[in-house]
Amino acid sequence: MTRVLEVKDLEGGYGSVQILxxxxxHVDEGEFVTVIGPNGCGKSTLIKTIFGIATYYSGDIEYRDRDVSGWRTDQLVNHGIAYVPQVNNVFPSLSVEENLQMGGNTLDTRTLNERIERALEMFxxxxxxxxxxxxxxxxxxxxMLAISRALISNPTFLLLDEPTAALSPLYQQQIIDRIDSLREQGITVLIVEQNARLSLSRSDRGYIMASGKIVHTGDASHILTDPEIGEYFLGGTSH
Ligand SMILES: Nc1ncnc2c1ncn2[C@@H]1O[C@H](COP(=O)(O)OP(=O)(O)OP(=O)(O)O)[C@@H](O)[C@H]1O
Ligand SMILES: [Mg+2]
Known part of the structure; x- marks a missing residue:
């Protein structure tokens, strides 16, 4: 199996404030992996450090067998990684179309229009x-727009930060369904989530994070059915 992402002993944060x-x-080709953990434990920081937005201190970030630690975001995008932030992930004063165009401002018009068309088929x-x-x-x-915009760069590895947060159950389901179908189209998916049951229900594996560390990992189905994990990390047992 091809390893898409391998993170080892990663330390990172914001300037001198260490969080990780x-x-x-790790994430393997074609997998859907969810990282869960309480508010403030460093989930967003993890994804931002991988994507070159937060400060990388030390450790390994390998993407498809390349050491990408310290790489700039645009280099990562050129190598097939896309990221959907937790907040402020669209430009509110631009139209939907303009937002999508922003996702591919280095592409020629024809390719850009094709990619936009494909994103609209998805959503x-x-x-x-x-x-x-x-x-x-x-x-x-x-x-949906934020995810569509991320797709314009034609990624093979998608990082999503709490894609279903603050949405109605119906939208949560729709968004997760779409993410799942992206995976079926060959895109490898890494999600960080605070409300994790739904995302884990579609995932292959999960990681549990607390205070900037991974405290548990396993098959998503095991995480979902472990009563202790349910109590502490999933908001009680499932119904
Ligand atoms: N730009 C920043 N500068 C300094 N500290 C920050 C910054 N952004 C976040 N933090 C701190 O880093 C810690 C981890 O934050 P992070 O956003 O990674 O948590 P999270 O697990 O994503 O939480 P949530 O579930 O609320 O999204 C928190 O203590 C937060 O206050
Ligand atoms: Mg977060």
Missing amino acids: HGIDM PDLRNRVHDLAASLSGGERQ
């Missing part, structure tokens, strides 16, 4: 809204 204290994790709800301002979209539609 030796993270070990048909956005098709009727292409000329509307992103500010007018519902939370679920915004998330």
